[in-house]
Amino acid sequence: MNSRPIPDATVGRLPIYLRALFDVLGDRGATISSETLARLSGVNAAQLRKDLSYLGTYGTRGVGYDVQYLMVQISRELGLTQDWPVAIIGFGNLGHALLNYKGFAERGFHVVAVFDTLKSKIGEKAGNLLVKHIDELTDVAGSQEIAIAIIATPAPAAQDVADRLVEARITSILNFAPCIINVPPEVSVRKVDLSMELQILSFYEQRTKESPPVNRAIKA
Amino acid sequence: MNSRPIPDATVGRLPIYLRALFDVLGDRGATISSETLARLSGVNAAQLRKDLSYLGTYGTRGVGYDVQYLMVQISRELGLTQDWPVAIIGFGNLGHALLNYKGFAERGFHVVAVFDTLKSKIGEKAGNLLVKHIDELTDVAGSQEIAIAIIATPAPAAQDVADRLVEARITSILNFAPCIINVPPEVSVRKVDLSMELQILSFYEQRTKESPPVNRAIKA
Numbered sequence: 001m002n003s004r005p006i007p008d009a010t011v012g013r014l015p016i017y018l019r020a021l022f023d024v025l026g027d028r029g030a031t032i033s034s035e036t037l038a039r040l041s042g043v044n045a046a047q048l049r050k051d052l053s054y055l056g057t058y059g060t061r062g063v064g065y066d067v068q069y070l071m072v073q074i075s076r077e078l079g080l081t082q083d084w085p086v087a088i089i090g091f092g093n094l095g096h097a098l099l100n101y102k103g104f105a106e107r108g109f110h111v112v113a114v115f116d117t118l119k120s121k122i123g124e125k126a127g128n129l130l131v132k133h134i135d136e137l138t139d140v141a142g143s144q145e146i147a148i149a150i151i152a153t154p155a156p157a158a159q160d161v162a163d164r165l166v167e168a169r170i171t172s173i174l175n176f177a178p179c180i181i182n183v184p185p186e187v188s189v190r191k192v193d194l195s196m197e198l199q200i201l202s203f204y205e206q207r208t209k210e211s212p213p214v215n216r217a218i219k220a
Numbered sequence: 221m222n223s224r225p226i227p228d229a230t231v232g233r234l235p236i237y238l239r240a241l242f243d244v245l246g247d248r249g250a251t252i253s254s255e256t257l258a259r260l261s262g263v264n265a266a267q268l269r270k271d272l273s274y275l276g277t278y279g280t281r282g283v284g285y286d287v288q289y290l291m292v293q294i295s296r297e298l299g300l301t302q303d304w305p306v307a308i309i310g311f312g313n314l315g316h317a318l319l320n321y322k323g324f325a326e327r328g329f330h331v332v333a334v335f336d337t338l339k340s341k342i343g344e345k346a347g348n349l350l351v352k353h354i355d356e357l358t359d360v361a362g363s364q365e366i367a368i369a370i371i372a373t374p375a376p377a378a379q380d381v382a383d384r385l386v387e388a389r390i391t392s393i394l395n396f397a398p399c400i401i402n403v404p405p406e407v408s409v410r411k412v413d414l415s416m417e418l419q420i421l422s423f424y425e426q427r428t429k430e431s432p433p434v435n436r437a438i439k440a
Contacts, residue, residue, distance in 0.1 A: 012262050015419040019411075023400055042232050078419045079426030086418070093316035100313060102375070103398045103415045108422075147425050148418065155322070171428060172421040178323045180243055188424045190417040191239075195323045197410040198306070198368065199235040199298045201392040202328075204408045205367050206299030208391060 006077070010051045016041045017048070018074045021067055033064035085112040087146045087170070089161050090153035091121050091131050094176055098152055099126055112144045117157070134164060141168040148172040155179040162189075226297070230271045236261045237268070238294045241287055253284035305332040307366045307390070309381050310373035311341050311351050314396055318372055319346055332364045337377070354384060361388040368392040375399040382409075 020040040024032060034052075038045040052058070052065070055073050059065040075081050086109050088095050098104070099111055114126040115134045124131045132140060140146070149170045151161050158177035165173055166183055173189045175181055183189055240260040244252060254272075258265040272278070272285070275293050279285040295301050306329050308315050318324070319331055334346040335354045344351045352360060360366070369390045371381050378397035385393055386403055395401055395411045403409055 007264075009263050009267075011420055011423050014423070015413070015416040018419070019413055019416070043229050044227075047229075077423070079422035080419060082426075084418075084422055084425070093313050093320060096313035097317045098414065101398075101414055103413055104418065106398075107415045107419060109415060109418050148421055150418075172425045174417055174421060178321075178326075188421055190421055192414070192417055193235070193239055193323055194318065194321055194412070195327045195329060196235040196239070197394055197412050198304075198324065198329050198370075199238070199300060199327060200231055201368055201394060201408055201410055202299035202304055203231050203234070203297070205304070205392045206302075 004054060006054045010054055011078075013041070013043060013047075013051055014074050014078055016043075017051070018071060018078070018080075021071045021074070025067060025071070030067055031060075031064045032067050032070075034059060037065065080108045082108060084109050084148055085144050085146050086110060087113040087115060087137075087141065087144075087149045088126075089115045089134065089137075089149055089151050089165070090157070091116040091124070091126060092152065092154075095152040096126075098150060098176075109148070113140050113146060115140075134161070137164055138168040141170055146170060148174065150174045150176065151181070152176050224274060226274045230274055231298075233261070233263060233267075233271055234294050234298055236263075237271070238291060238298070238300075241291045241294070245287060245291070250287055251280075251284045252287050252290075254279055257285065300328045302328060304329050304368055305364050305366050306330060307333040307335060307357075307361065307364075307369045308346075309335045309354065309357075309369055309371050309385070310377070311336040311344065311346060312372065312374075315372040316346075318370060318396075329368070333360050333366060335360075354381070357384050358388040361390055366390060368394065370394045370396065371401070372396050 017037065020037055024040065034045045034049050038048040041048065055077055057070060057073055088098055088111055091114050095114065099114060104111065114129055114131050115137060116122065116131050117134050121131050122133050147170065149165050151158050151173060153161055155177045158175060158179050159181050162173060162181040162183055166187055171187050173183065173187060175189055175191045181189060237257060240257055244260065254265045254269050258268040261268065275297055277290060277293055308318055308331055311334050315334065319334060324331065334349050334351050335357060336342065336351050337354050341351050342353050367390065369385050371378050371393060373381055375397045378395060378399050379401050382393060382401040382403055386407055391407050393403065393407060393409045395409055401409060
């Protein structure tokens, strides 16, 4: 592991690079230039090279980066070469969707417990699991060594759930509820805003409408 | 509207700045320093100032940016000051969750149509809407002026759906299916990977475990 600390902004971009590498794996050669990887990741090439230098990776001039090797390096840096037991709190539509989401297990995130508060949901089948009452959180978090919890409740319940997660000594929280939750500084929280990518689309859509290309003009 | 073209990477960061501004709105003053906004957004302050300069916004030395004004500016730039009619394709758990997601309407994204292929789902209530068969896509896309479609199907169905969206002259696609879809160059595609934020959490979680702080040590 590299001794130079990796800036938060770089950490935030590593999953983007990793996804781009996964996407090109197979249909391109064994190497990728910093320019191509940067373009696929939506950053400039200088930024990419600087980010990867924190991992001790510099590529080969005129050749680029070895795709497989770079994937392993980024995965290791992100902690994806180990399995992470994950809990989902809230078994509504979003909780169901997240439980069935193929992309988690591919990256080492395994849902090992699902919690809710609704009596009607407790004991319901959730894949190979049974939905547990959130009162069991501390016990299960300890026995299953859960490090990461996903809040998939409505916004009004999110802070109470966060407080219970902190009590249960869970140190990483992914919050899908559209609200801010407060936790002690030693707990990491990331918030998912599902509308972020839509906003990027609307930027380009607006531009298209301002200067319509031929096919749009024909349509109108 | 500014005449200097905004780089893609800057466009990608504008929703992050906007979210950070929404988060501070209310509990902070009317202005925000570039350092604070940069920290909340996970970028460095020089990057933030450069990004905002593309919007013709420079803040006031020693004061910072006016929060409300900056929100309006970014929103306008992203096309969020108008309403966007959106279609959801695939009414499984994810489709349900997206339909109920509060964060879309807040940003001007209104789901005006929901499609599926399963006979049992056609005609089912989806909020105020009824689920339609995907064969009706072209008609509905025209009459409802749908510009943006969200693919919420399983991966094997995603390419076929994308082909139908292109046929229906929809020019922006948000793909939640964990696979790559191919579309003509005039169509914009953004892919959502729900595991990206988990990867950032696992980075920090791994670091915590390598050098356990006091409270983790006590736990162990």
